[in-house]
Amino acid sequence: MSSTKDILHTAGLRQTPVRSAVIETLSKADRPQSVQEIVAALPNGTDVVTVYRTLNTLVEKGLARKIRSEDRSWLFELVAEGEKSEHVHAHFVCDSCGTVECLPDVEVPAAPRSAKLNKGYVVTKQDLTLHGTCPKCH
Numbered sequence: 001m002s003s004t005k006d007i008l009h010t011a012g013l014r015q016t017p018v019r020s021a022v023i024e025t026l027s028k029a030d031r032p033q034s035v036q037e038i039v040a041a042l043p044n045g046t047d048v049v050t051v052y053r054t055l056n057t058l059v060e061k062g063l064a065r066k067i068r069s070e071d072r073s074w075l076f077e078l079v080a081e082g083e084k085s086e087h088v089h090a091h092f093v094c095d096s097c098g099t100v101e102c103l104p105d106v107e108v109p110a111a112p113r114s115a116k117l118n119k120g121y122v123v124t125k126q127d128l129t130l131h132g133t134c135p136k137c138h
Helices: 004-010 017-028 035-041 048-060
Strands: 064-068 074-078 089-094 100-107 129-132
Touching (some): 017 035, 035 048
Antiparallel strands (some): 064 074
């Protein structure tokens, strides 16, 4: 993986302490993170509004993606180098504890993107979410 400085430079962004810390936090995560989880991993006193702005900027630049969790809040994950920012892998949601995990080995079929829908519907993105219980709750 490229350095945080290189990632930001390639996207045309200045390196700031919060941007660097958010990217580092997301790169270490093994699943999508909520804003609260990201803030908790940052130095005390980090401005939450700055974290929200940083996350939105990273999403706009294609460095991160947003995933809507089951409680309608947003989760964030880094886009891997060379990967499109479009959501291309499945997620598993534990119906017991609410944990959301990435399932990179589960293929998301391309067919729904090109599915014929009634007039007026336009598919802009798709995602695949599987539900059940995680190993900790099973």
